[in-house]
C-alpha cells in the first residue's frame with residue numbers, strides 16, 4: 143500500500159446559481175495577463191450545451207484522455223514516438239477559435255471622436271491583433287441557452303439518447319438546464335503529465351496538485367491536447383502552457399482557493415482524500431461503467447489503522463490525517479456515494495466530484511409542481527425530466543444506477559426534512575425510502591447539514607502543509623535557508639526573442 | 640586581409656558568441672527557451688511550412704555533419720557513381736523541402752495578422768538569414784554539382800583546420816563567391832543563434848521516449864520519512880504492489 147494524500151473537491155451542482163463569480167475571481171487573481179486573456183482556469187457552462195472550448199467533450203475531435211489497452215492505459219493522441227515528431231505540428235491541437243478571440247473595446251473613441259451627427263461608439267477590438275473584430279464566441283457563449291438548436295443540440299452527451307428522448311429534452315415549454323462549473327481536476331492519472339515531452343508537468347507528492355513548471359515548459363503543447371477536460375492552456379505570448387494551480391499559495395497558508403472562497407452558491411467543498419497509489423493500474427483495468435466504483439475503492443478510510451500506518455510511512459503526518467477524517471469530500475464521495483467524477487471514462491481519475499443536480503431532473507412533474515403526495519417516494523425521479531442516460535453519460539461512464547442513487551439520496555434527505563418542518567408527507571413512505579437506500583435518519587440529517595448549513599471551515603478542511611518540516615527533511619541544515627528570499631520567479635515571465 | 644577577417648576572425652568570434660551566450664542565457668533566463676509555437680493562432684499553413692522546414696533542415700544539417708565528421712567515408716561512398724547520384728539527389732530533396740518550408744513560413748508570418756502579433760524583430764532577422772542560407776544552399780546544390788564530394792575536400796579541411804586552431808585558407812580561397820557567401824552567412828546565423836528563438840533546437844525533448852508516464856515530485860524526502868515512521872506490519876507473503884508486478888513482467892513503469 144502506497145498511501146498518498148490528495149486535495150480533492152466536491153461541487154454540489156444543485157446549489158450552483160450560474161453566477162460566474164468563481165470564474166471572475168480566478169481571472170482577477172491569475173489570468174488577467176497578456177497571452178492568458180482567453181484562459182478561464184475556472185469556467186461555468188450550461189448543460190445541455192457545448193461548453194468551453196466548444197464541444198470539448200468530443201474526443202473524436204480533440205483526442206484527449208486515455209484509452210485502455212489491455213492492462214495498460216495509453217494516451218488517445220497516438221503512439222509515443224509519433225508524439226515526439228508531432229512537436230513540429232500537433233495535429234490535434236485546439237485552436238484559438240475553438241475557444242474564442244479575446245476582445246476589449248476601443249474606449250478612447252468615446253472621448254476622442256470629433257464632434258458629429260452621431261454618437262461615438264466603442265467598437266470591439268481583438269486583444270491579440272488590436273484589429274476590429276466581430277464577436278462570434280465567448281467563454282460562456284451559450285450561457286442559459288439550454289434549449290438552443292445551435293448550441294445545446296450539439297452537446298456530445300446527447301449522442302447517448304434516442305431520437306424521442308432528444309425531442310423531449312428540447313420541448314420548448316419544458317426546457318431544462320443546469321450549470322457545470324469546471325476547473326482542473328488535479329487527476330490521479332493526469333493525461334497532461336503523461337503527454338509532456340519536456341517532463342515539465344508534475345503532481346505534487348504532498349497534496350496531489352498538478353503543476354506546470356514554467357521554467358521547464360518549452361511550449362510543445364502536447365498537454366493541451368492530452369487533457370480531455372481542456373484544462374491546460376497555451377499562453378500564446380510567453381510560449382508556455384499554463385493551468386489551474388488550485389491556488390496552492392493560498393492552500394499552503396490555510397486559505398481556500400479563490401473560486402472556492404468566493405463561490406456565492408457555496409457549492410464548493412475541499413478536503414483531503416487518502417488513496418492507494420499502488421492500485422492505479424488495477425483501478426483503471428475495468429470497463430467504463432465500473433470506473434466510478436473502482437475509483438471509490440482506491441480511496442482509503444483515514445480511520446483504518448493500516449491506512450494510517452501507511453500514511454505516516456509516506457510522510458503524511460498525524461495532523462493531516464486528522465484533517466482527512468473531517469474531509470467533506472470523503473463523506474460525499476466515499477461514505478454517502480453522492481458525488482461522482484465528471485466523465486470518468488476519460489480515465490484520468492479526476493479528483494473533482496460532482497453531486498448531480500436534483501432540481502432540473504425533477505422539473506418534469508405536471509404543472510411545474512413537484513409530486514410530493516405519491517406513496518412511492520422516488521417516483522418523481524423515475525420520471526426524470528432530464529433523461530438519466532444523459533446524466534450518466536456526464537458523471538458515471540454510462541452507469542445510470544449510480545446517478546439515480548445519488549439523486550434519490552438527495553431527494554430522500556429533502557423529504558426527510560420536509561417531514562420535520564412541514565409535515566405534509568407520509569412518514570412511512572419516507573422510512574421505506576431511507577431503508578431502500580440503506581440510509582439512517584442520522585445520516586440524512588448529516589447530509590442535510592453539510593449540504594444546506596455548512597460553515598466555512600466545514601466546507602474547506604485544509605490540512606496544514608508544514609513546509610517548515612518539509613524543508614527540514616530536504617536539507618540537513620535549516621540555517622542555510624535563513625534569510626532566504628524564497629523560490630520562484632525573480633523577473634516577469636516575458637516571451638523570449 | 641579581408642579573407643582573414645571573414646574566414647578566421649569571424650568564425651572564431653561567432654563560435655565564441657554562440658557558446659558563451661547560449662550558456663549564459665540558459666542560466667540567466669532559461670524561461671525564454673521555448674519553441675514559441677504560433678500553431679495555436681494559425682495552424683493550417685503552419686502544417687505545410689513547419690513540417691517541410693523541420694524535416695528538410697534536419698536532413699540537410701545531418702548531411703553537412705556527416706561530411707564534416709566522416710569525410711573519408713563519404714569520398715569512398717561516392718566512389719560508385721550510382722551512390723553519388725543517390726546522395727546528391729537526397730541532399731537536394733532535403734534542401735528543396737527546407738526551402739519550400741521556410742518560404743511558406745515567411746509568407747505565413749507576413750500575411751497572418753495573428754502571427755504578426757507574435758513576431759519579434761529578431762524573428763525577422765532569423766527568417767531573412769535562413770531564407771538566404773537555404774536559397775544559397777539549394778542554388779549550390781543545383782549549379783555546382785557533386786557538392787557531396789568537393790565539400791569534403793575543400794570546406795571540410797578548412798573547417799577542420801579551424802577546429803584544430805590552425806586556420807588554413809588555401810582550400811577555400813579558390814571557391815566561387817556563392818559558396819563563400821553560404822559559409823559567411825552560416826557564421827552570421829551562429830552569432831544570432833543565442834539571441835533568437837533558434838535556441839529551441841537545444842531543448843528537443845528526446846528523453847520523453849523512455850521516461851515513465853507519471854511524474855510525482857515530493858517536497859519532502861520520502862526515504863527519510865519512512866525511516867522515521869513506525870515500521871509496517873508484515874505484509875502477507877506474495878503480496879506485491881502492482882508497480883512491482885509490472886516491473887517484474889518487463890512492462891514499462893507507468894508511474895513513480
Ligand code: SF4
Pocket residue numbers: 325326327328329332333334335352368369370371372373374385490
Ligand atoms: S484535468 Fe487535465 S490538466 Fe488537470 S490534471 Fe487532469 S489531465 Fe491534467
Ligand code: SF4
Pocket residue numbers: 157158159160161162163164165186321323404405406407408409
Ligand atoms: S460562484 Fe459558485 S454558484 Fe456562482 S457559478 Fe461559480 S460555482 Fe456556481
